Amino acid sequence: xxxxxxxxxxxxxxxxxxxxxxxxxxxxxxxxxxxxxxxxxxxxxxxxxxxxxxxxxxxxxxxxxxxxxxxxxxxxxxxxxxxxxxxxxxxxxxxxxxxxxxxxxxxxxxxxxxxxxxxxxxxxxxxxxxxxxxxxxxxxxxxxxxxxxxxxxxxxxxxxxxxxxxxxxxxxxxxxxxxxxxxxxxxxxxxxxxxxxxxxxxxxxxxxxxxxxxxx
Amino acid sequence: xxxxxxxxxxxxxxxxxxxxxxxxxxxxxxxxxxxxxxxxxxxxxxxxxxxxxxxxxxxxxxxxxxxxxxxxxxxxxxxxxxxxxxxxxxxxxxxxxxxxxxxxxxxxxxxxxxxxxxxxxxxxxx
Numbered sequence: 001x002x003x004x005x006x007x008x009x010x011x012x013x014x015x016x017x018x019x020x021x022x023x024x025x026x027x028x029x030x031x032x033x034x035x036x037x038x039x040x041x042x043x044x045x046x047x048x049x050x051x052x053x054x055x056x057x058x059x060x061x062x063x064x065x066x067x068x069x070x071x072x073x074x075x076x077x078x079x080x081x082x083x084x085x086x087x088x089x090x091x092x093x094x095x096x097x098x099x100x101x102x103x104x105x106x107x108x109x110x111x112x113x114x115x116x117x118x119x120x121x122x123x124x125x126x127x128x129x130x131x132x133x134x135x136x137x138x139x140x141x142x143x144x145x146x147x148x149x150x151x152x153x154x155x156x157x158x159x160x161x162x163x164x165x166x167x168x169x170x171x172x173x174x175x176x177x178x179x180x181x182x183x184x185x186x187x188x189x190x191x192x193x194x195x196x197x198x199x200x201x202x203x204x205x206x207x208x209x210x211x212x213x214x215x216x
Numbered sequence: 217x218x219x220x221x222x223x224x225x226x227x228x229x230x231x232x233x234x235x236x237x238x239x240x241x242x243x244x245x246x247x248x249x250x251x252x253x254x255x256x257x258x259x260x261x262x263x264x265x266x267x268x269x270x271x272x273x274x275x276x277x278x279x280x281x282x283x284x285x286x287x288x289x290x291x292x293x294x295x296x297x298x299x300x301x302x303x304x305x306x307x308x309x310x311x312x313x314x315x316x317x318x319x320x321x322x323x324x325x326x327x328x329x330x331x332x333x334x335x336x337x338x339x340x341x342x
Contacts, residue, residue, distance in 0.1 A: 035236030107238030166288035
């Protein structure tokens with residue numbers, strides 16, 4: 001953290017800043033296409049470009065471990081899940097003219113207004129602030145493991161329980177109902193959730209182990 | 217590096233995601249936009265963590281937790297979207313008006329409420 005007097009000038013960007021700017025423009029463009037394209041599958045594929053660009057930005061900010069976690073989890077699994085979701089809801093392959101709802105102009109106005117306000121506030125607040133990227137490594141896998149398992153162990157384990165609960169919940173929600181549901185159809189999702197509740201804490205030890213294995 | 221670069225990029229990504237959430241009709245495209253917003257927050261967390269040089273590295277730890285929670289969220293969200301699609305035959309958020317209070321809401325709303333109450337009573341009794 002340096003003050004304006006000691007910091008580098010505005011008009012002499014460093015190489016890291018230029019790279020950050022270029023990758024940021026590509027990321028922003030991919031995100032824009034992802035939210036405006038009429039082809040549903042292309043939206044998910046442009047999301048891959050945006051998330052990959054963000055991983056490069058993490059690398060430029062020396063957060064190396066987070067960059068690879070981003071590639072693994074977002075690009076690797078979340079986008080695949082989204083593509084599966086698009087296919088299971090029978091999304092049309094070609095252009096679908098009703099991809100945007102009628103209030104897109106109101107949405108555009110809200111987004112532009114909030115972007116203008118936030119950019120103004122952020123630029124005004126951090127005009128004289130520089131990040132010092134040199135010096136001690138801050139985001140390598142070694143450093144990440146140290147702070148994660150030295151200071152953040154309890155939230156980490158709680159997160160594994162949450163992931164297990166989400167897993168059980170997703171299975172319960174997406175399970176096909178068999179014929180015995182009968183007249184109790186609307187109340188059926190509440191039924192299987194009851195046995196799943198006690199199973200959550202009981203199975204948390206095994207779940208956290210598998211979560212950690214998955215995280216590595 | 218100037219802190220304004222990542223901060224402004226995060227703001228713009230967040231607003232792109234905001235536009236997508238408000239303007240998209242397909243529920244899965246709304247989920248894509250939510251992912252963009254979450255990633256904008258992650259970028260902010262990483263940038264400010266690198267700037268502050270926190271001993272605990274709270275920003276990077278919170279980024280990892282946010283990524284994991286986003287994975288859980290996308291799983292649950294897609295399960296709900298698939299359930300809605302299977303029950304209603306559509307994944308358009310514009311057509312999901314079961315909880316609407318408009319006058320053009322289906323007339324069976326009150327009846328289904330009573331049915332739900334009866335179901336709950338039956339469940340409590342059982």
